[in-house]
Amino acid sequence: xxxxxxxxxxxxxxxxxxxxxxxxxxxxxxxxxxxxxxxxxxxxxxxxxxxxxxxxxxxxxxxxxxxxxxxxxxxxxxxxxxxxxxxxxxxxxxxxxxxxxxxxxxxxxxxxxxxxxxxxxxxxxxxxxxxxxxxxxxxxxxxxxxxxxxxxxxxxxxxxxxxxxxxxxxxxxxxxxxxxxxxxxxxxxxxxxxxxxxxxxxxxxxxxxxxxxxxxxxxxxxxxxxxxxxxxxxxxxxxxxxxxxxxxxxxxxxxxxxxxxxxxxxxxxxxxxxxxxxxxxxxxxxxxxxxxxxxxxxxxxxxxxxxxxxxxxxxxxxxxxxxxxxxxxxxxxxxxxxxxxxxxxxxxxxxxxxxxxxxxxxxxxxxxxxxxxxxxxxxxxxxxxxxxxxxxxxxxxxxxxxxxxxxxxxxxxxxxxxxxxxxxxxxxxxxxxxxxxxxxxxxxxxxxxxxxxxxxxxxxxxxxxxxxxxxxxxxxxxxxxxxxxxxxxxxxxxxxxxxxxxxxxxxxxxxxxxxxxxxxxxxxxxxxxxxxxxxxxxxxxxxxxxxxxxxxxxxxxxxxxxxxxxxxxxxxxxxxxxxxxxxxxxxxxxxxxxxxxxxxxxxxxxxxxxxxxxxxxxxxxxxxxxxxxxxxxxxxxxxxxxxxxxxxxxxxxxxxxxxxxxxxxxxxxxxxxxxxxxxxxxxxxxxxxxxxxxxxxxxxxxxxxxxxxxxxxxxxxxxxxxxxxxxxxxxxxxxxxxxxxxxxxxxxxxxxxxxxxxxxxxxxxxxxxxxxxxxxxxxxxxxxxxxxxxxxxxxxxxxxxxxxxxxxxxxxxxxxxxxxxxxxxxxxxxxxxxxxxxxxxxxxxxxxxxxxxxxxxxxxxxxxxxxxxxxxxxxxxxxxxxxxxxxxxxxxxxxxxxx
Numbered sequence: 086x087x088x089x090x091x092x093x094x095x096x097x098x099x100x101x102x103x104x105x106x107x108x109x110x111x112x113x114x115x116x117x118x119x120x121x122x123x124x125x126x127x128x129x130x131x132x133x134x135x136x137x138x139x140x141x142x143x144x145x146x147x148x149x150x151x152x153x154x155x156x157x158x159x160x161x162x163x164x165x166x167x168x169x170x171x172x173x174x175x176x177x178x179x180x181x182x183x184x185x186x187x188x189x190x191x192x193x194x195x196x197x198x199x200x201x202x203x204x205x206x207x208x209x210x211x212x213x214x215x216x217x218x219x220x221x222x223x224x225x226x227x228x229x230x231x232x233x234x235x236x237x238x239x240x241x242x243x244x245x246x247x248x249x250x251x252x253x254x255x256x257x258x259x260x261x262x263x264x265x266x267x268x269x270x271x272x273x274x275x276x277x278x279x280x281x282x283x284x285x286x287x288x289x290x291x292x293x294x295x296x297x298x299x300x301x302x303x304x305x306x307x308x309x310x311x312x313x314x315x316x317x318x319x320x321x322x323x324x325x326x327x328x329x330x331x332x333x334x335x336x337x338x339x340x341x342x343x344x345x346x347x348x349x350x351x352x353x354x355x356x357x358x359x360x361x362x363x364x365x366x367x368x369x370x371x372x373x374x375x376x377x378x379x380x381x382x383x384x385x386x387x388x389x390x391x392x393x394x395x396x397x398x399x400x401x402x403x404x405x406x407x408x409x410x411x412x413x414x415x416x417x418x419x420x421x422x423x424x425x426x427x428x429x430x431x432x433x434x435x436x437x438x439x440x441x442x443x444x445x446x447x448x449x450x451x452x453x454x455x456x457x458x459x460x461x462x463x464x465x466x467x468x469x470x471x472x473x474x475x476x477x478x479x480x481x482x483x484x485x486x487x488x489x490x491x492x493x494x495x496x497x498x499x500x501x502x503x504x505x506x507x508x509x510x511x512x513x514x515x516x517x518x519x520x521x522x523x524x525x526x527x528x529x530x531x532x533x534x535x536x537x538x539x540x541x542x543x544x545x546x547x548x549x550x551x552x553x554x555x556x557x558x559x560x561x562x563x564x565x566x567x568x569x570x571x572x573x574x575x576x577x578x579x580x581x582x583x584x585x586x587x588x589x590x591x592x593x594x595x596x597x598x599x600x601x602x603x604x605x606x607x608x609x610x611x612x613x614x615x616x617x618x619x620x621x622x623x624x625x626x627x628x629x630x631x632x633x634x635x636x637x638x639x640x641x642x643x644x645x646x647x648x649x650x651x652x653x654x655x656x657x658x659x660x661x662x663x664x665x666x667x668x669x670x671x672x673x674x675x676x677x678x679x680x681x682x683x684x685x686x687x688x689x690x691x692x693x694x695x696x697x698x699x700x701x702x703x704x705x706x707x708x709x710x711x712x713x714x715x716x717x718x719x720x721x722x723x724x725x726x727x728x729x730x731x732x733x734x735x736x737x738x739x740x741x742x743x744x745x746x747x748x749x750x751x752x753x754x755x756x757x758x759x760x761x762x763x764x765x766x767x768x769x770x771x772x773x774x775x776x777x778x779x780x781x782x783x784x785x786x787x788x789x790x791x792x793x794x795x796x797x798x799x800x801x802x803x804x805x806x807x808x809x810x811x812x813x814x815x816x817x818x819x820x821x822x823x824x825x826x827x828x829x830x831x832x833x834x835x836x837x838x839x840x841x842x843x844x845x846x847x848x849x850x851x852x853x854x855x856x857x858x859x860x861x862x863x864x865x866x867x868x869x870x871x872x873x874x875x876x877x878x879x880x881x882x883x884x885x886x887x888x889x890x891x892x893x894x895x896x897x898x899x900x901x902x903x904x905x906x907x908x909x910x911x912x913x914x915x916x917x918x919x920x921x922x923x924x925x926x927x928x929x930x931x932x933x934x935x936x937x938x939x940x941x942x943x944x945x946x947x948x949x950x951x952x953x954x955x956x957x958x959x960x961x962x963x964x965x966x967x968x969x970x971x972x973x974x975x976x977x978x979x980x981x982x983x984x
Contacts (some may be wrong), residue, residue: 087310087904088284088644090210093180094276095221095266095284097156098127101148101179103170104161105131107139111162112185114139115217115230123220123227123234130155136928142848147173154178156860159218159228161185169198173208183228184213184274207289215271217247220254222264224291231255231265231748238263239283240375243278244297245270246325249364253295261510262375265290277302279310282833283904286314293374295317295367298356304690304807308356308713309876310904315357319379319533322358324349334801337625337769337786339695343685351711352690352807357536359529366525369517375527376494376515381458383531384410385524387431388446389462390438395431398462398497398704405528410456418447430456437468439475447478451492452483460523462497471498475505477514493530496761507753509665541682551586553754560582562764566791571620573787575667582782583689585754588771589782592619593668593736598647601666602640618784619650623661627784628701630654630661636671643668668825672774672783676740678733679772680780682751684759686766691805692759693912696751698730698774714756717809717833721756734775741777748775761812763803764789809875815935819883819927826895826924828931831880836867836883842894847917853952854914856975870899876901879935883915895919898928898964909936911946913955925958932964945979 100120105113113131120129133145145151148158158174160167164186174182176598177296180205195213204211214217218229222237230247231597235254242257242264244250250269257264265288268281275856278298285291294314301307314320349366353360361367385402389395389408399409412420412429423434423446432450435444443461450459463474477497482494490805496516498505509516517523559586561577573581575592585639595601605615619632627633631653634646643800647666654661681699684692690713697709712720713851725731725748751773759765767788774781792804803810816829826969842863845852852858857868873880880899896915902908911932915925936944947969948955956966964978 087280090180091284093156099155099157099158101130102159103132105139116159119227124225148177156180156183164189164196167196171200172203175209180695181210185328187215189214211275212269217269221266236263239266239292241291242267242295244282249297276554279306282310286317296322308807311356320358323361323367337767338686339683339769340767341704342695347711348687355713370527370529373515373529376513379530379533383408384457387458388458390434392433400432401521401524413455416453425699440473444477444481447481451490458493460495461919464499471505475508487958498525565789578785590669590793596665598644601647602644605643608670616669616671617646618667621661630657674776676774677774681771682773684768690762690807697728714759716753716756718749721752743775744779747779760803766790821923825882827886831882833872835871838894839867841891850917898932900932908943911942947975
């Protein structure tokens with residue numbers, strides 16, 4: 086239901102408080118006190134079976150006695166009574182309810198399940214149970230158990246935990262930071278984090294979103310909402326329970342490396358969220374975002390009244406991967422009049438620096454182009470107090486802003502002084518108690534800009550000749566599933582990797598020691614040494630039972646090694662079934678780096694791609710990075726770069742660099758394998774050997790298991806993917822008269838094709854499409870057209886396959902669904918020389934087919950009234966027109982899509 090009825094929830098006119106007795110200290114009475122303290126001007130009706138009035142407010146015995154339906158119902162009653170109260174609220178026509186009660190159990194038979202079912206029947210939105218309420222300060226709404234009403238501002242705080250939400254709200258109140266809304270969700274029986282992200286992403290009163298969560302119930306819904314919100318404004322997330330153990334014992338190295346906390350971090354990164362690791366970091370983020378908007382650039386200039394404190398700030402910046410600004414000669418010349426101005430960065434003004442020294446230092450630094458932000462650090466001394474310095478800094482920054490110089494400034498005032506904080510708050514300057522916090526605050530905004538750049542980055546195109554043999558791969562996996570096997574045998578693993586063009590060492594299976602010796606002889610005769618490995622469906626980690634022997638040089642050695650393996654596994658794992666032995670030639674690559682690459686299965690986010698340093702001690706070394714599929718080459722390269730082993734892949738001494746693009750391509754192939762083969766649950770290539778000549782899999786294991794698609798899943802894509810992959814099943818060929826045109830979903834690497842397309846479109850047609858002339862088809866503009874979240878948006882591009890690269894694109898149509906996924910907004914543009922060919926109607930029909938398949942019941946779009954050809958196409962397809970009341974130059978074309 087997403088944002089349905091949020092307006093009534095966040096701007097109610099009538100509130101009923103059920104369980105509101107006259108006893109001071111009760112939850113219901115606390116809610117009434119909070120509403121009054123927040124300045125709520127609507128009507129408040131206490132509901133209690135035995136009270137005539139509560140704190141002077143007339144009371145009713147039950148909701149059914151109300152003469153007018155409340156917009157919002159606050160419920161603070163024993164758990165067993167909650168479902169009946171929710172039923173009453175729905176029956177009287179309430180829009181939303183907040184369940185403050187806790188301990189409502191789990192499952193459909195528990196009170197929480199009964200309340201959910203009743204609310205769904207009436208379309209009643211629920212917050213909680215176990216919520217402490219919500220607050221919208223600018224609207225005078227404080228229906229919460231917060232210690233005091235939050236101040237008004239432009240940050241939205243959404244927290245699953247009431248205590249964490251309270252801590253952030255209290256911290257912000259003490260520092261003058263305000264909120265557009267505070268929502269504590271508790272256990273989210275209905276309204277969840279994704280719903281709130283969808284709402285606040287479009288809320289013009291909200292500039293940034295602060296998010297505290299412990300778990301995600303619907304990964305796909307969460308990531309779709311998070312990615313949309315992060316493209317619109319900064320979203321900072323703190324997850325509690327980051328180091329909780331997984332609920333199952335992983336069976337592969339990749340499974341062990343994909344711990345829940347790491348998977349959540351990967352999901353946050355993919356969505357473009359700013360993840361923080363504790364309340365201190367969250368407070369720093371709140372302070373920063375409450376005063377300072379995101380800015381371009383990453384170069385920080387540090388000004389302090391002491392060399393030591395400035396050096397500490399610079400050290401912290403370096404430790405966190407930040408960039409220290411390098412002042413230009415002209416800037417340094419302007420600073421020469423300062424007593425200690427010769428110091429470049431950090432700039433040391435001296436322990437005896439006065440307020441005027443800070444002002445004279447900041448003036449040229451604010452005007453210069455050699456830094457992107459400043460940190461002003463002041464340690465109180467007997468010569469210059471913090472109050473005078475704060476006034477000087479605030480005044481200098483205010484003067485610069487009036488002159489149009491809006492370079493961000495972060496202040497450090499050592500010591501807790503509310504008067505100094507008030508000075509900086511009035512000047513909209515973030516202020517911190519330590520240099521560490523200030524650097525962290527600066528980096529929050531830098532990381533946000535970097536995340537935005539990552540979201541807009543155009544990936545490299547995949548090699549055109551990469552086309553996996555999906556039919557062979559499915560046959561291998563399906564056969565294993567039908568036979569009830571959980572693990573593919575080594576020969577099947579090699580075939581599976583070959584189907585995705587991942588090089589691996591040839592393998593021969595032998596049933597016994599004599600067969601292993603016989604299989605080894607041709608390899609030995611051709612000059613190879615032998616790797617012998619135990620094959621058992623019950624022994625995942627062969628090295629734990631001595632199931633791997635390397636460097637064998639004779640048949641006798643192979644036979645003896647096999648006999649020893651059998652004896653050892655029978656002693657250590659007598660229940661294990663032994664299928665035989667795998668015989669392989671040894672691979673000699675002295676400059677190879679041992680890596681691990683594979684797939685793991687997360688219970689929340691589904692398949693995860695794992696990469697890191699390989700070998701038998703992989704879990705001890707724990708050098709790994711995770712990413713959610715699907716991947717492109719840019720994302721795969723970024724995944725590699727987040728590991729320590731990435732530095733070993735570069736050239737050093739006389740060792741040439743490893744083929745990093747080949748490694749990235751393997752990761753993309755594994756992500757594609759996960760998309761094509763839902764029955765593959767874990768895949769472990771360890772080691773994956775990489776050098777200058779490419780990569781080869783020395784050992785691999787694959788676990789499989791069948792699982793039906795969940796109810797409500799649409800399409801033939803992986804039912805457990807958190808991020809919807811490229812919908813290849815929507816690729817088509819259309820016959821337009823004598824011309825055959827390819828139509829397919831838009832991909833991120835189509836940006837260059839779109840740029841060429843716009844260069845050939847008549848500017849008047851562009852104006853009709855975008856309602857205004859467009860002269861700059863920038864990377865950011867084109868990235869928004871080509872980088873889609875297929876769960877929420879689709880774009881189909883028409884391509885003339887026989888044309889050259891510059892003239893291939895003929896037109897495109899797009900549809901973007903709203904947060905409730907019941908209405909989609911369309912737009913279309915056909916190349917000027919292809920109008921009148923029927924292409925526009927064909928693209929529109931394909932878009933309508935997509936809407937129907939996705940369950941989107943209504944398609945609509947705004948069209949310039951003067952755009953008669955487009956209006957004719959819409960009428961031909963059955964759209965209804967209506968004028969836009971506020972803009973006579975537009976009409977809205979609407980089509981109800983049959984199921």
